[in-house]
Amino acid sequence: MNKMAEAKPLLASQQEPIGTIAYQHFGMELSETAKLALPIVLAQVGQITMMTTDLVFIGQLGAEAIAAAALAGRVYLMSFTFSAGLLGAIVPLSAQAFGANNRAVVRRTVRMGLWAALLSSFPIMAFALGGEQMLLALGQAPAAARLAQQYLFGLTGGVAPALWFLALRSFMSAVGRPEPVLWITLAAIPLNGLLVYLLIDGKFGLPRLELFGVGLATTLVNFATFLASVCFVLLQRPLRDHHVFTRLWHFNGNSMRQLILIGMPISLASLMSYGLSLAASLLAGLISTRVLAAHQIAFHVAAILFMVPFGISMAAAVRVGQAVGRNDGPGMKRAGLAAMLFGLLITAILTLAVIAARFEIAEMFLSEAGRHTDPTIWLAAELLFVAAAFFITDAVQSIAAGSLSGLKDTRVPLLFAGVAYWLVGFPLSYVLSLKIELDAIGIWIGLSIGKALYAALLVVRFLLLTSK
Numbered sequence: 001m002n003k004m005a006e007a008k009p010l011l012a013s014q015q016e017p018i019g020t021i022a023y024q025h026f027g028m029e030l031s032e033t034a035k036l037a038l039p040i041v042l043a044q045v046g047q048i049t050m051m052t053t054d055l056v057f058i059g060q061l062g063a064e065a066i067a068a069a070a071l072a073g074r075v076y077l078m079s080f081t082f083s084a085g086l087l088g089a090i091v092p093l094s095a096q097a098f099g100a101n102n103r104a105v106v107r108r109t110v111r112m113g114l115w116a117a118l119l120s121s122f123p124i125m126a127f128a129l130g131g132e133q134m135l136l137a138l139g140q141a142p143a144a145a146r147l148a149q150q151y152l153f154g155l156t157g158g159v160a161p162a163l164w165f166l167a168l169r170s171f172m173s174a175v176g177r178p179e180p181v182l183w184i185t186l187a188a189i190p191l192n193g194l195l196v197y198l199l200i201d202g203k204f205g206l207p208r209l210e211l212f213g214v215g216l217a218t219t220l221v222n223f224a225t226f227l228a229s230v231c232f233v234l235l236q237r238p239l240r241d242h243h244v245f246t247r248l249w250h251f252n253g254n255s256m257r258q259l260i261l262i263g264m265p266i267s268l269a270s271l272m273s274y275g276l277s278l279a280a281s282l283l284a285g286l287i288s289t290r291v292l293a294a295h296q297i298a299f300h301v302a303a304i305l306f307m308v309p310f311g312i313s314m315a316a317a318v319r320v321g322q323a324v325g326r327n328d329g330p331g332m333k334r335a336g337l338a339a340m341l342f343g344l345l346i347t348a349i350l351t352l353a354v355i356a357a358r359f360e361i362a363e364m365f366l367s368e369a370g371r372h373t374d375p376t377i378w379l380a381a382e383l384l385f386v387a388a389a390f391f392i393t394d395a396v397q398s399i400a401a402g403s404l405s406g407l408k409d410t411r412v413p414l415l416f417a418g419v420a421y422w423l424v425g426f427p428l429s430y431v432l433s434l435k436i437e438l439d440a441i442g443i444w445i446g447l448s449i450g451k452a453l454y455a456a457l458l459v460v461r462f463l464l465l466t467s468k
Helices: 002-015 017-059 063-087 090-099 103-129 131-137 142-156 159-174 179-201 210-235 253-287 289-325 329-356 358-365 375-386 388-406 411-435 439-467
Strands: none
Touching: 017 063, 017 159, 017 179, 017 210, 017 289, 017 329, 017 358, 063 103, 063 131, 063 142, 063 159, 063 210, 063 253, 063 289, 090 103, 090 159, 090 253, 090 289, 090 388, 103 131, 103 142, 103 159, 103 253, 131 142, 142 210, 159 179, 159 210, 159 289, 179 210, 253 289, 253 388, 253 411, 253 439, 289 329, 289 358, 289 375, 289 388, 289 439, 329 358, 329 375, 329 388, 329 439, 358 375, 375 388, 375 439, 388 411, 388 439, 411 439
16 A cells, blocks of 8 residues: 555656656757857858958948949859858768767768869859859849959959868868867958958058959968868867878768768759849849849848858757767757757847847948938848848748758758749749839848748758658
């Protein structure tokens, strides 16, 4: 009797903590995701800080220079993103191998990533060198196309080191050591600012290079960050224990095939996304130079905000991939959902801050004119308000895509991107901006709807896969 009496509270105590344990596991996952994502996010913010510094200096050259930089940036990113997406496969492949404690696969994956970075850098440089002719063929103004080509000339030499740095950064994140990337980026910010300051106006006897100087500064910084990352991988434990540079010239066909199979859909999906941004910029350019300048300011703010969910998406891919390597089914779902919740909350807070400070943000890029006299500032501020939905849905789709890549599921998301971006988003932007004559506001409404559809499809896909 006493034993039965003692057994009853024991059974109750066994049943009661089930929900508590699940909550604790989710809380622990959220904490681990945040710790992994924080240095990645800060490094991404550092990257966009350098881009912002460039844009602020370019803004001193006038609205036409900003418009030209917008076109050049779209052309460059459209080609660069293809290789960056291919290298994105390093994270899930290395994370799964790391979770399974298979250093040989980690090493081969990173080595083939460095090979892929080198081989894909050549077509990117060729694409950038022909940027002016492409822009003219797309109907852009000759003066803007010429200025954009100057910027692209400066950027071309830094393609390969930028991709190599991206490959090593992916490796560090996959094995849970993203801090060196943050340190490197923090050191690169003042270096980039100094180089742009010296080269754009020709300080201390240097030639005045204007937009070409901004691109050249980026190239020099890319070389510096790559060399610094090599030093960390060679010298710092536990990174050096993976010996990723061992037999660097040995080509492994199976690892390269895996990299292509997983990375190619990521590349194509990213290319669709950046192609959409390029098409949106071209639409804005067809309306007027003022609309293009305001659109570029709003898009740059969107790029700044995107760095946060993009960093979290890398953490999601790592956490999900490591759970796959451990054969931890519930851990996969927890990792993805925790990352989505974390990214959604952070992006919502940042979006509210942007809405509150939208006029001040616009004035930062066009400081030579006051808000009451410059219609470009008014338009940019209005676009920042309209784009609030875009900011949030863009965050969700990025993290959901990262979670799916951790499962090595990249082909179906590619299909989703084609439907959401090019069958829904861009046609709506075209109709609303040029046919219904909502101008730039119509562009952003269409983009927001396309992003929302893509995010919904990815989240449903992740929930279905992790529930099986």
